[in-house]
Amino acid sequence: MRLVRRQRWPLRYEDDGEVRVAVPDPFCQGVAAKRRIRGQEHSHAAGQVGPEEQGAAEALPDGEEDRSAAVKALSEHIAALRQQLSVAQETAADQEEQLRHDLDTASTQLGKMQTELAAARLRAAAFQATLALDQRPFWRRWLR
Numbered sequence: 001m002r003l004v005r006r007q008r009w010p011l012r013y014e015d016d017g018e019v020r021v022a023v024p025d026p027f028c029q030g031v032a033a034k035r036r037i038r039g040q041e042h043s044h045a046a047g048q049v050g051p052e053e054q055g056a057a058e059a060l061p062d063g064e065e066d067r068s069a070a071v072k073a074l075s076e077h078i079a080a081l082r083q084q085l086s087v088a089q090e091t092a093a094d095q096e097e098q099l100r101h102d103l104d105t106a107s108t109q110l111g112k113m114q115t116e117l118a119a120a121r122l123r124a125a126a127f128q129a130t131l132a133l134d135q136r137p138f139w140r141r142w143l144r
Contacts, residue, residue, distance in 0.1 A: 004011070004021050012020045 007027075009024070010022050012022065014020060
């Protein structure tokens, strides 16, 4: 329970009075891997062979043919992954070029909009000054 509080994992209170904790997968996998490693070290230290190791030893008497097939399959998979990587890099380069073009276009449009805004502010200030003159009473406007 201390670990749950320390890690601030969410608690879920059930109707039957039990409290369940949602433990993240990476934490569970790390604990399971540690337990497996400890178990394997213990079985090897005692000189025992596990059932999965016995099956592997029986399935691969010479092992050379299976290794060469595995190496060939892995090499083909690596070649396919390299091809996918090159396609992805080309696509990323094209997208980066498009983004740079869009950024340049946006910056020029921003410059135009800023100049238009400055001109509009000047026109608004001139109009405001005109309104300030027109707010005087009519007899004062006649006596200018």
